[in-house]
Amino acid sequence: MKSAVITFPGSNCDRDMAVAIELVSGTAPVRVWHGDSALPDGLDFIALPGGFSYGDYLRSGAMAANSPIMRDVIAAAERGVPVLGVCNGFQVLTEARLLPGALMRNAQQTFICRTANLTVENARSLFTAQYSAGQNIAIPVAHHDGNYFADETTLDRLEGDGRVAFRYADNVNGSQRAIAGVLNAAGNVLGMMPHPERAVEDAHGNTDGRALFEGVLNALATA
């Protein structure tokens, strides 16, 4: 699997993401700087990591969404290349309009850093196929702006089309309909606030995130 992890100024989970991808796939991802004008050729998978790109100036993810490399990321996503955005990566994907909605300040105003219980809502996507529908998994969250918002029409469409990938079992941040992760219409772009890359090896105390990366790997192997 030829993958890439994008690093923006202020990303801080890029190394964790790269380690997780290498652990599961056996191949280290290419590390790409946000200011690069082009992605490497022939990528199978792109990950946008967590962090505080551009210090969350203006809005979380807003500046990064306009980074030079994002033109190529958007083009790759539109070609069907799997793209995963975690935490700040999710915020970047919504700001880049690759995913609907927006991530607002947590309802309780505080930064939350804990393990969240999630329900897998859609186990048919390439990212979630190694889980089963309705499965409960525990994945760490660490964010201040994770409160998912979209208008009612959009929320109804997301639910109807099976694009809610994960939901919080207990709504940790006030998200509309407790949404923790959403897919794009084609199913090749996933954004989620919880950090699956922080739950991939025994030393993490929890390996519930591993199946997400295995799902991507498996989808690519059988494609």
Place this chain on the structure above:
Amino acid sequence: MKVRIHVSLKPGVLDPQGRAVHHSLEGLGFTGVEDVRIGRTVEMDVADTTTDAQITEMCDKLLANTVIEDYRIEKVG
């Protein structure tokens, strides 16, 4: 030319910051505050040749997130 962009949350979008400030105002003893919404003002110095369409494009592409925010353009002179 000076331009001020007033960015505010759309009606109906919950504003947790505004609510917290509202509580604080009540805690300070101010009564009769019905609602508090927090927005953002962006002041720009732009070339006099900048068109309204260009300013609108700046707002739509970066200064506001129109999924959750409205904006108003004020030309200060």
